[in-house]
Amino acid sequence: MANQLIKICGLSTPETLAVAVDAGADLVGFVHFPKSPRHVSLETAGKLMHQADGKAKRVILTVDPDDQLLDEIMTVARPDLLQLHGSETIERTKEIKTRYNIPLIKALGVATAHDLVQAQKFEGIADLLLLDAKPAPTSEIPGGNGIPFDWELLAHKSLGPQYMLSGGLTPDNIDRAIRLTHMQAVDVSSGVESSRGIKDIDKIQTFIANARAAWRSGV
Numbered sequence: 092m093a094n095q096l097i098k099i100c101g102l103s104t105p106e107t108l109a110v111a112v113d114a115g116a117d118l119v120g121f122v123h124f125p126k127s128p129r130h131v132s133l134e135t136a137g138k139l140m141h142q143a144d145g146k147a148k149r150v151i152l153t154v155d156p157d158d159q160l161l162d163e164i165m166t167v168a169r170p171d172l173l174q175l176h177g178s179e180t181i182e183r184t185k186e187i188k189t190r191y192n193i194p195l196i197k198a199l200g201v202a203t204a205h206d207l208v209q210a211q212k213f214e215g216i217a218d219l220l221l222l223d224a225k226p227a228p229t230s231e232i233p234g235g236n237g238i239p240f241d242w243e244l245l246a247h248k249s250l251g252p253q254y255m256l257s258g259g260l261t262p263d264n265i266d267r268a269i270r271l272t273h274m275q276a277v278d279v280s281s282g283v284e285s286s287r288g289i290k291d292i293d294k295i296q297t298f299i300a301n302a303r304a305a306w307r308s309g310v
């Protein structure tokens with residue numbers, strides 16, 4: 092994979108997937124979590140994955156999956172990477188890595204500097220550590236809520252290339268987010284939608300162009 096990574100998550104149609112891939116997304120994500128407005132069945136995910144084969148790395152996002160679901164994901168959808176976006180512990184993450192031997196993205200909620208210390212404990216266990224805002228207590232879903240956390244927490248850190256920034260990123264704020272945090276990997280879902288769960292072609296293209304421009308300018 093490239094040094095700088097852009098992941099477009101929550102894709103659910105062939106048209107928007109094609110736009111993301113053509114615009115240069117490095118990773119494309121499919122959400123398999125029934126409470127999400129972006130949920131796709133594993134059969135649909137499998138078809139979308141086939142479409143993106145060889146063009147972008149394909150990610151299935153799940154929340155606290157048990158082994159039965161993971162077995163199904165590996166057989167039916169066959170992703171390149173698995174995103175764990177629940178409260179999977181270090182032990183559970185290690186167990187999944189050992190059992191399935193697949194690159195893992197582990198999402199970690201951030202609200203304070205202490206959360207970054209907690210996130211660092213997953214270094215070397217998951218392949219990418221996705222820093223996301225913590226969901227509101229009333230939220231139905233643990234991510235994909237379009238909420239940013241305080242990027243100033245990352246401003247004077249030099250986190251390695253295994254860290255990925257997410258949470259409330261948009262085409263309008265991605266330049267500032269990259270300049271402030273110096274992150275080399277970013278992930279977006281809500282910020283490239285016209286309404287909840289509906290991806291917007293222009294926003295996908297602009298997000299990717301703006302992220303690449305920020306990195307090109309030397310941050």
Ligand SMILES: O=C(O)c1ccccc1N[C@@H]1O[C@H](COP(=O)(O)O)[C@@H](O)[C@H]1O
Binds near residue numbers: 127238259279
């Ligand atoms: O997108 C979802 O519906 C979703 C559901 C359950 C867990 C995570 C989900 N999305 C991920 O959340 C982050 C941030 O998203 P946003 O850009 O703030 O909307 C991102 O990694 C999505 O992949």
